[in-house]
Amino acid sequence: MDGRGPEGGEGIPPTDIRDPSYFHKVVDCQWACPAHTPVPEYIRLIAAGRYSDAYMVNWKSNVFPGILGRTCDRPCEPACRRGRVEAEPVAICRLKRVAADYKDDIRHLLPEIPAAKNGKRVALVGAGPAALTVARDLMPLGYHCVLFDRDSRAGGMIRSQIPRFRLPEEVIDEEVGYITGMGVELRLGKSVDSLAGLLAEGFDAVFVGTGAPRGKELDLPGRREAAANIHIGIDWLSSVSFGHVDRIGKRVIVLGGGNTAMDCCRSARRLGGEDVKVIVRSGFEEMKASPWEKEDAMHEGIPILNFLVPKEFTHEGGRLTGVTFEKVAAKYDEKGRRSLVPTGEPDQHVPCDDVLVAVGQENAFPWIEAETGVEFDRWGLPRLDPATFQATNPKVFFGGDSAFGPKNIIWAVAHGHEAAISIDRFCRGEDVSQRPPPDFGLSSQKMGIHEWSYDNDISVDLRFRVPWAESEKTLRNIAVEVELGFDPKTAFAEAQRCLNCDVQTVFTTQLCIECDACADICPVDCITFTANGTEADLRGRLNAPAPNPTQALYVSEFLKTGRVMVKDEDVCLHCGLCAERCPTGAWDMQKFLLEMSHAGHACRSH
Amino acid sequence: MTYLAKPRFHHPKLPTNALGYTRRDYEGAVSTLCAGCGHDSISAAIIQACFELDLPPHRIAKLSGIGCSSKTPTYFLGASHGFNSVHGRMPSVLTGANLANRELVYLGVSGDGDSASIGLGQFAHSIRRGVNMLYIVENNGVYGLTKGQFSATADRGSTSKRGVANHDQPIDLVTMAIMLGASFVARSFSGDKAQLVPLIKAAIRHQGAAFIDCISPCVAFNNHPGSTKSFDFVRAHNEAVNRLDVMVEREPIVADYAPGEVVDVMQHDGTVLRLRKLDAQYHPTDKRAAVAYLQERDAAGEVVTGLLYVDPEATDLHANLDTVATPLNALDDAALVPGQAALDKVNASLR
Ligand SMILES: Cc1cc2nc3c(=O)[nH]c(=O)nc-3n(C[C@H](O)[C@H](O)[C@H](O)COP(=O)(O)OP(=O)(O)OC[C@H]3O[C@@H](n4cnc5c(N)ncnc54)[C@H](O)[C@@H]3O)c2cc1C
Numbered sequence: 031m032d033g034r035g036p037e038g039g040e041g042i043p044p045t046d047i048r049d050p051s052y053f054h055k056v057v058d059c060q061w062a063c064p065a066h067t068p069v070p071e072y073i074r075l076i077a078a079g080r081y082s083d084a085y086m087v088n089w090k091s092n093v094f095p096g097i098l099g100r101t102c103d104r105p106c107e108p109a110c111r112r113g114r115v116e117a118e119p120v121a122i123c124r125l126k127r128v129a130a131d132y133k134d135d136i137r138h139l140l141p142e143i144p145a146a147k148n149g150k151r152v153a154l155v156g157a158g159p160a161a162l163t164v165a166r167d168l169m170p171l172g173y174h175c176v177l178f179d180r181d182s183r184a185g186g187m188i189r190s191q192i193p194r195f196r197l198p199e200e201v202i203d204e205e206v207g208y209i210t211g212m213g214v215e216l217r218l219g220k221s222v223d224s225l226a227g228l229l230a231e232g233f234d235a236v237f238v239g240t241g242a243p244r245g246k247e248l249d250l251p252g253r254r255e256a257a258a259n260i261h262i263g264i265d266w267l268s269s270v271s272f273g274h275v276d277r278i279g280k281r282v283i284v285l286g287g288g289n290t291a292m293d294c295c296r297s298a299r300r301l302g303g304e305d306v307k308v309i310v311r312s313g314f315e316e317m318k319a320s321p322w323e324k325e326d327a328m329h330e331g332i333p334i335l336n337f338l339v340p341k342e343f344t345h346e347g348g349r350l351t352g353v354t355f356e357k358v359a360a361k362y363d364e365k366g367r368r369s370l371v372p373t374g375e376p377d378q379h380v381p382c383d384d385v386l387v388a389v390g391q392e393n394a395f396p397w398i399e400a401e402t403g404v405e406f407d408r409w410g411l412p413r414l415d416p417a418t419f420q421a422t423n424p425k426v427f428f429g430g431d432s433a434f435g436p437k438n439i440i441w442a443v444a445h446g447h448e449a450a451i452s453i454d455r456f457c458r459g460e461d462v463s464q465r466p467p468p469d470f471g472l473s474s475q476k477m478g479i480h481e482w483s484y485d486n487d488i489s490v491d492l493r494f495r496v497p498w499a500e501s502e503k504t505l506r507n508i509a510v511e512v513e514l515g516f517d518p519k520t521a522f523a524e525a526q527r528c529l530n531c532d533v534q535t536v537f538t539t540q541l542c543i544e545c546d547a548c549a550d551i552c553p554v555d556c557i558t559f560t561a562n563g564t565e566a567d568l569r570g571r572l573n574a575p576a577p578n579p580t581q582a583l584y585v586s587e588f589l590k591t592g593r594v595m596v597k598d599e600d601v602c603l604h605c606g607l608c609a610e611r612c613p614t615g616a617w618d619m620q621k622f623l624l625e626m627s628h629a630g631h632a633c634r635s636h
Numbered sequence: 637m638t639y640l641a642k643p644r645f646h647h648p649k650l651p652t653n654a655l656g657y658t659r660r661d662y663e664g665a666v667s668t669l670c671a672g673c674g675h676d677s678i679s680a681a682i683i684q685a686c687f688e689l690d691l692p693p694h695r696i697a698k699l700s701g702i703g704c705s706s707k708t709p710t711y712f713l714g715a716s717h718g719f720n721s722v723h724g725r726m727p728s729v730l731t732g733a734n735l736a737n738r739e740l741v742y743l744g745v746s747g748d749g750d751s752a753s754i755g756l757g758q759f760a761h762s763i764r765r766g767v768n769m770l771y772i773v774e775n776n777g778v779y780g781l782t783k784g785q786f787s788a789t790a791d792r793g794s795t796s797k798r799g800v801a802n803h804d805q806p807i808d809l810v811t812m813a814i815m816l817g818a819s820f821v822a823r824s825f826s827g828d829k830a831q832l833v834p835l836i837k838a839a840i841r842h843q844g845a846a847f848i849d850c851i852s853p854c855v856a857f858n859n860h861p862g863s864t865k866s867f868d869f870v871r872a873h874n875e876a877v878n879r880l881d882v883m884v885e886r887e888p889i890v891a892d893y894a895p896g897e898v899v900d901v902m903q904h905d906g907t908v909l910r911l912r913k914l915d916a917q918y919h920p921t922d923k924r925a926a927v928a929y930l931q932e933r934d935a936a937g938e939v940v941t942g943l944l945y946v947d948p949e950a951t952d953l954h955a956n957l958d959t960v961a962t963p964l965n966a967l968d969d970a971a972l973v974p975g976q977a978a979l980d981k982v983n984a985s986l987r
Pocket residue numbers: 101102103155156157158159160161178179180181185186187188190191192220221222223239240241242243264267289290293397429430431432436437438439440442
């Protein structure tokens with residue numbers, strides 16, 4: 031004994047690794063992905079050159095790998111463990127694109143659509159990613175899906191808003207086509223004006239995926255007079271996407287600091303805007319746009335001016351002449367809340383020919399009548415069960431931006447999967463609140479004494495940059511894609527940066543002889559053998575401090591000496607050296623594969 | 637063993653020492669020993685001790701003989717000097733190196749076969765000469781490298797992995813070292829770094845012959861129920877006489893001890909060895925009492941660990957021989973080759 035013993039009943043109970051959420055959380059990227067895409071699984075397939083398989087792993091989870099591989103908001107990347115081990119996370123998103131770029135024809139891998147339908151008809155309103163996901167999940171089950179959209183082509187904002195230089199049309203056609211090609215009945219080019227009418231058509235369920243289609247106004251003096259040259263950002267972008275607008279003035283001001291503003295300014299730059307500026311009320315740091323979108327805009331010579339609050343549109347003879355701004359500064363009160371206070375400096379007038387207003391989006395449901403029983407809250411959002419997406423009329427389900435306000439594609443997909451489960455259960459007369467558990471398995475990766483079926487050698491490469499097309503080319507034509515994607519060699523090297531966080535360190539207390547070999551070899555000091563204690567106490571006295579409370583401590587049962595094994599999951603490299611050094615096999619590296627349950631027979635509870 | 641090099645990435649909060657190095661900077665090549673070998677834990681303890689002592693790696697020399705234990709210097713202190721001698725001959729090579737350059741820190745790393753069998757004479761003489769070194773024996777009771785034959789430290793009656801009993805009387809290197817005049821003697825266990833690391837630190841700072849007998853289970857050949865050098869046996873019979881904290885001058889003394897008598901021993905270089913007594917009767921500065929105690933507990937079947945003997949007034953070989961303070965490689969030609977006149981003078985003095 032080393033003098034320390036168990037502290038009675040005090041301390042953390044042994045970790046329950048049979049609970050799938052324990053190891054799921056260790057796979058930071060998958061946990062952070064709203065659709066819980068098995069990221070390391072597809073990254074390994076890319077490294078193995080199995081692009082089609084990598085694509086299908088994605089397609090199952092997130093439905094639009096080629097689209098998302100270019101446009102995803104990538105919540106997985108800030109969560110990625112690699113970013114805590116060195117400077118930057120794995121380029122997860124751009125690897126997804128690699129799978130899409132280099133795959134073979136995958137049509138034969140798509141699910142079969144039964145010829146005999148199940149007799150249930152589902153209306154999908156809005157042909158955005160949420161509704162398309164519902165169709166994707168329900169069509170293979172034999173549902174008859176009818177897709178409505180006022181636009182003449184399916185895709186929602188993926189098609190109408192995201193500019194072509196970020197997302198080529200062929201990619202949209204291909205991935206939307208996989209779903210519409212399942213035999214979805216399309217009723218495009220016409221608004222749905224009445225939910226009551228739709229319900230009267232006898233649909234068994236209605237899914238509302240109409241997004242947040244209304245751009246916010248900026249009601250300032252001069253707005254009406256200069257209206258011809260003041261455009262609502264998302265309306266203008268969709269006019270550009272559909273080819274109704276192909277020109278803008280030389281001097282353009284974009285008002286707003288979100289991703290829509292970034293798409294507006296970069297589009298304007300390609301349609302004749304020579305002097306394009308983004309002007310925001312807040313500070314540069316607080317802008318809503320993703321850091322990479324801001325970088326991309328600035329890279330194209332678009333300055334971002336901050337702390338300027340628009341006061342007035344100036345005009346002359348019915349023509350816009352510019353915008354006047356009040357200069358402000360950020361002040362923080364004791365509670366850390368920020369307010370913008372005028373600096374007292376003279377107002378600044380910025381001359382321009384056109385203004386693009388990109389200050390936010392709103393939901394609008396003028397077509398949903400009160401008589402349908404669908405209720406809304408005081409922010410105008412539908413009252414929904416947050417887990418099932420069912421509205422106050424049990425036949426009606428929501429998802430995507432229409433459910434909880436504007437988010438992004440991957441959230442729309444995640445909602446779509448959940449709504450499809452609900453619709454399927456509802457149509458079968460099952461309890462909608464009963465959710466099917468995810469499917470998961472753990473399998474040892476051991477092949478020999480020092481051989482694993484994954485590559486456990488840790489690459490020390492820094493994140494690779496995606497090459498860009500020359501800006502002389504891309505700025506001249508809005509349809510030329512800026513990013514070129516990784517070539518296969520770079521893709522392999524980037525894939526090797528992934529730490530395989532799904533290959534879990536699994537500990538068997540009974541086998542451990544407390545030889546310390548694992549604690550000695552661990553390159554990042556994850557493992558400690560010590561007396562048990564409370565979590566706060568343990569976090570302070572492990573071999574390396576464990577100050578990240580979002581990352582679990584893996585605690586064993588009591589060992590022979592009365593101590594416990596405590597592993598801080600935070601910066602584990604999943605290198606497997608602990609398991610290689612363990613003389614008794616108390617550590618094993620086991621692949622944890624979790625797949626979300628989607629609508630369908632396999633996951634039904636009976 | 638592992639085929640992969642240990643990844644370069646380290647914990648983002650890994651501390652640095654006074655020289656700006658992390659503990660990882662004191663590592664060596666990845667070990668080729670059997671997974672779970674006690675020797676690897678001792679390597680980790682040496683790494684930790686040198687890191688904590690802020691030792692510049694290039695001022696350390698590690699010397700060894702032959703055996704799994706003697707291979708370990710490859711696996712720590714990759715930036716230090718190393719010499720892998722022939723079997724049992726580490727002590728004389730170390731003595732020679734120390735005589736030539738007394739400014740390096742000397743680590744003699746050996747095994748129970750290397751030191752208690754073929755090298756017993758060398759062991760004895762380097763200790764009795766008071767060579768300023770840390771001599772550490774990684775004691776597993778077997779010849780690990782040659783597949784597990786009993787070594788001279790295997791206890792009588794203990795069995796081999798195949799069940800054959802050992803009939804010979806074991807050599808107790810600790811008692812021998814005390815009797816032979818080692819001025820710092822400890823026993824420890826590879827499975828208890830909390831005890832081992834401070835002992836290594838104290839032994840390195842000790843100016844004289846320091847010896848540590850570190851029991852180190854051989855997972856491949858000597859970690860079975862009939863062994864007295866197994867993890868389970870040592871854990872069950874370990875009697876630690878004290879707990880040590882080493883305080884080098886610049887460190888503030890933080891006292892957080894469980895109740896019990898505390899003794900401070902100041903070493904020549906100013907290091908304070910703070911001993912928390914676990915056994916009130918044990919006085920590590922009393923040589924005769926120490927030997928008597930060790931024999932008594934040994935008879936009772938206990939494995940006594942801790943700092944067993946220390947002479948705070950220790951001297952070393954250089955002091956005894958009154959050698960020149962400057963390393964030979966720093967003396968100029970005139971000093972190294974004093975010429976005929978000087979030789980004549982020496983010869984004359986011997987007539
Ligand atoms: C400029 C811009 C850029 C964006 N860039 C990205 C990006 O890079 N990455 C990302 O992840 N997200 C991005 N988004 C957000 C993303 O487009 C949306 O979050 C996502 O498309 C929402 O999907 P959805 O299925 O909820 O609905 P939407 O995609 O909004 O689709 C709703 C569809 O419903 C139709 N509709 C609405 N009302 C009716 C009606 N009454 N009758 C018939 N049809 C109707 C609309 O025409 C539309 O086609 C961007 C948004 C904008 C505005």
